[in-house]
Amino acid sequence: MAITKAAPPESGAETNAAKTTPPEHGSGRRLNSQLVLTLVLVLMVLGQGPIRGALAAPVMQSWMTVFVAVMVQALPFLVLGVLLSAAIAVFVPASFFARALPRKPALAVPVAGVAGVVLPGCECASVPVAGALVRRGVTPAAALAFLLSAPAINPIVLTATAVAFPGDPEMVLARLVASLLVACAMGWLWLRLGRAEWLRPPAREAYDGQGRGAAFWGSVRHDVMHAGGFLVVGAMAAATLKAVVPEEWLRLAADHPVVSVLALAVLAVLLSICSEADAFVAASLTQFSLTARLTFLVVGPMIDLKLFAMQAGTFGRGFALRFAPVTFVLAIAVSVLTGAVLL
Amino acid sequence: MNRQAQAAVLFLLGSALLHAGLTDLYLRYVKAGLRPMLLAAGVVLVAAAAATVWYEWRARRQEPGHEAHVHPEPRVSWLLVLPLLALILVAPPALGSYSALRTGTALQQPYGYAALPADGPLRLNLVDYAGRAAYDHGRSLRGRQIKVTGFVALDGKGKPYLVRMALNCCAADAQPVKVGLTGRIPPVLRPDTWLEVTGTYTARRAKDPVNGGPIPFIEVSGAAPVPAPKDPYDETWNN
Numbered sequence: 001m002a003i004t005k006a007a008p009p010e011s012g013a014e015t016n017a018a019k020t021t022p023p024e025h026g027s028g029r030r031l032n033s034q035l036v037l038t039l040v041l042v043l044m045v046l047g048q049g050p051i052r053g054a055l056a057a058p059v060m061q062s063w064m065t066v067f068v069a070v071m072v073q074a075l076p077f078l079v080l081g082v083l084l085s086a087a088i089a090v091f092v093p094a095s096f097f098a099r100a101l102p103r104k105p106a107l108a109v110p111v112a113g114v115a116g117v118v119l120p121g122c123e124c125a126s127v128p129v130a131g132a133l134v135r136r137g138v139t140p141a142a143a144l145a146f147l148l149s150a151p152a153i154n155p156i157v158l159t160a161t162a163v164a165f166p167g168d169p170e171m172v173l174a175r176l177v178a179s180l181l182v183a184c185a186m187g188w189l190w191l192r193l194g195r196a197e198w199l200r201p202p203a204r205e206a207y208d209g210q211g212r213g214a215a216f217w218g219s220v221r222h223d224v225m226h227a228g229g230f231l232v233v234g235a236m237a238a239a240t241l242k243a244v245v246p247e248e249w250l251r252l253a254a255d256h257p258v259v260s261v262l263a264l265a266v267l268a269v270l271l272s273i274c275s276e277a278d279a280f281v282a283a284s285l286t287q288f289s290l291t292a293r294l295t296f297l298v299v300g301p302m303i304d305l306k307l308f309a310m311q312a313g314t315f316g317r318g319f320a321l322r323f324a325p326v327t328f329v330l331a332i333a334v335s336v337l338t339g340a341v342l343l
Numbered sequence: 344m345n346r347q348a349q350a351a352v353l354f355l356l357g358s359a360l361l362h363a364g365l366t367d368l369y370l371r372y373v374k375a376g377l378r379p380m381l382l383a384a385g386v387v388l389v390a391a392a393a394a395t396v397w398y399e400w401r402a403r404r405q406e407p408g409h410e411a412h413v414h415p416e417p418r419v420s421w422l423l424v425l426p427l428l429a430l431i432l433v434a435p436p437a438l439g440s441y442s443a444l445r446t447g448t449a450l451q452q453p454y455g456y457a458a459l460p461a462d463g464p465l466r467l468n469l470v471d472y473a474g475r476a477a478y479d480h481g482r483s484l485r486g487r488q489i490k491v492t493g494f495v496a497l498d499g500k501g502k503p504y505l506v507r508m509a510l511n512c513c514a515a516d517a518q519p520v521k522v523g524l525t526g527r528i529p530p531v532l533r534p535d536t537w538l539e540v541t542g543t544y545t546a547r548r549a550k551d552p553v554n555g556g557p558i559p560f561i562e563v564s565g566a567a568p569v570p571a572p573k574d575p576y577d578e579t580w581n582n
Contacts, residue, residue: 032345032348033344033345033347033348034345034347034348034351036348037344037348037351037352037424040424041424041428044428044432045432048432051432051433052432052433055433055435058439058440058441059441061435061436061439061441062438062439062441062442064429064433064435065371065372065435065436065437065438065514066438066514066515067426067429068372068426068429068430068435068514069371069372069373069513069514069515070513070515071426071430072360072363072369072372072373072381072426072430072513073372073373073377073512073513073515075356075360075381075384076360076377076380076381076383076384077380078384079383079384079387079388080380080384083387160511166454213394213398214398214402217390217391217394217395217398218398220387220391220394221349221350221353221391221394221395224353224356224388224391225344225349225352225353225420225423226419226420228356228420228423229419229420229421229422229423230419232419232422232423232425232426233419233422235426236425238515239515242515243442246445246553247445247446247447247553247554248552248553250554251553251554251555271515271516272515273512273515273516274512274513274515274516276511276512277511277512277513277516278516280511280512280516280580281511281516281518283451284447284449284451284518284554285554286451286554286556287554287555313419
């Protein structure tokens, strides 16, 4: 961000995005971001015809549809999470969480994990809320347990699971138990091994000293722009995989018990399906064992491409790079164990 | 990206959601039940844009040159322009035959079979027909004239299917239900055109080459092109 040299007028959006600090605000030659935005929009409108032509191939259309669908589906939940996060940051005093959660972090972890029940919605909502909890002084271990459990164990998701697996009601219990176990285990693991410097949330201005309205809307704006940008990255990755990777590959994996569990775990990460809908997709993967499908349901809401991008944006890349693989491995292990006991 | 540009992106994003939610555009991408949330999110985003402009204007009036200590948002925020353009300018169509042939049939055993009207031609939902044909041995379908609607998909060998995409949340989880066409198939079939097929039950089955799922057939006696339905996806499994 420390670029001070004036940009040549023809430089693209990429380089100008960084140059928003306005010490040289008055210099007429510099493109500011409004101008870039207007130029991009005008160019796209003028170039509509050729752009549409280039996107007419079936694979591109399918990519665009899935990309837009993931965004349109996730944005309302992101907005819900962002509003909650802003409300936590502005209207809930930090002392509330100190009273609501057990003093001992080791006990706060399971309490926060179970508290995930109250956040209705999918994983896009839980990332900004967990970020707000950390900033509000909640011990990171507890906030992380909440982050992992909320998308998997809320009533909407469990009901959807029950509807999708009418013949196997134990699937709902297995999903609840396995997801809670992973969430708590990750929280406790963070208590033992986690280091504060891994959590490096991007700089944001302090809201103290502003009016409540300004602070609330400032937080909403910041979170939508920030998490939204990372959501786009995740949606693009998910659309690419959905449009390009053929599903036949799955068939080859289904016959082998170990490979099938790993295959569905990887699939859950790649597809990045909303946790309210993943049970239906799991139900249609009939060639796989119930344990493999449980793995799909436990891994998906905790770590997928979209979530990884959003976690990296909210908590910092160093955190996401460590947190995501451990979550992935632990979620698989716990799912297999739970499957062995309950299914 | 500075505050004004952020406000513009928030406003455009909000109005794109409102536009999609107020027309039938959103049905190409998400389930019908998501509409209230879409509209609410659109309103919140537009409000956030208005609030950004208002507080920026006020801060500037109180303290000229206040921008100097503002944290700019990261470059990744610029990516939000992409879904905006995709939704406003391109508005990609609902998933069609390309996705249908790459994905295995999602047909599942129905929980039960509702009673059908006793006489006249039967107008059945394609998913309903497929479920009865594949899992009920066509018991309720024998000897009846049946009409089903779906879009055409042709596999690599040119074999025709009539398809509905079933959806639970958004197009990313959409899965096809396929019915094979046999009998008097129209000589020219274009993929992705919507047809109302008139025909009778046949016991013929095939296995989906993608996931081994069951594909029932229908013995076609006639077919007529119809406009695409308002909601291109089948959402019967959502209830």
